[in-house]
Amino acid sequence: MSKTQRLAGRTVLITGASSGIGARFARVAAAEGAAVVIGARRVDRLEALRDDIVAEGGRCLAVALDVASEASTxxxxxxxxxxxxPVDGVVANAGITADGLAxxxxxxxxxxxxxxxxRGVFLTAREGARRMRKAGIAERGRxxxxxxxxxxxxxPGVTAYSASKAAVSHMGRHLAREWARHGPNVNNLCxxxxxxxLAGDWFETxxxxxxIGKWPRRRMLDEDALDPMLVYLLSDESKGVTGADFTIDDGQSL
Structure with missing residues (x-):
């Protein structure tokens, strides 16, 4: 467990938590003191992750979740x-890709x-904001x-995925503006x-x-590179930050 406990007293719902950065985010949030709700379609993986988090002293609930379904959300x-x-922290992380030329x-x-x-990101964020407002905790919501x-x-080859993520980024700015007075902070982590x-074995080919050789530093991002920004955006420290895009890529997009 983290000594800083920057998310103590918070409840954080994380989608797409059965693998990848979603699973990583769940471990990080729990270590920082949050009660973590992990959602995905692969319940067996969620339950294994939940057991690990609980064994390490965290609080965690695993829920079956299809983010594309409003009823499931x-x-x-x-x-x-x-x-x-009430949930006061939401990480809309679930995502898939369909690689191929247009x-x-x-x-x-x-x-x-x-x-x-x-749609999954929209439903996750909207339901979270509705619940925060109803519970009277929207101003501290993240x-x-x-x-x-x-x-x-x-x-080339990732048109669908790239276009969907562009939509997510712009959606985040719109939601931040709509909820600026009476809703949670909304920020984009890129x-x-x-x-x-998600990347599969592509980078082994x-x-x-x-x-990789075309990137300035010619390397993949370390798995813990997103941790500090995630915790910051979910914490009280980001009270004055909404509608922002945070790119963490070790210079890959330069």
Whole structure:
């Protein structure tokens, strides 16, 4: 457990927490003292993560969650409130990709990317804000939307994913403006490339190694690189920060 406990007294709901940076975020938030609600479709992985967090002294609830479904999202918040009380921190992290050239990608895959990456983020953030306002805690509420450096980069083969993340970034600014007076802070966290299940084995291939070679520092982002910014954005310290984009990419997008 962290000695700083910067999230003590908070309840944080994290989507897409069954693997990758979502699972990492859950461990970090719990170590900082938050009660953590982890959601995803792969419940077996969530339960294993929950057991690890609890064994380390944290508080954690695992909930089955399909972010593209409003009913599933509402049910997840209901379960969170029943276990830990009102949620005052939200990390809308769930995301998928459908790689392929624009002329070749199936429209069903394109639609699914937007259903999860855009509608899912919207439903997660909106339900969180509604609950915070109803509970009278909106002013201390924190919503973090996980976007990507691909939102402002042009890379062949990831049109659907990149466009969805551009939508997420702009959505974050809109929500921040709408909720500026009576709602939670909303900020965008835009990571660079990290070794993860989402990236698959691409960066082990010749093409992936060439891509890394074009970056100024020629390396992937360390897995702990996002931790300080995540904790800051969920904490009381970010009271005066809303509608901002935070790019953490070790210079990959330069």
């Amino acid at each position: 509402i049910a997840a918040y209901d379960a969170a409130e029943a276990a830990f009380g 002329e070749e990608i199936a429209v069903e895959d394109f639609d699914q990317v937007f259903a999860v990456n855009v 919503v973090v939307l996980v976007s990507s450096i691909t939102a402002r980069m042009v890379t 990571p660079g490339y990290i070794k993860s299940e 010749e093409g992936g190694r060439k891509q």
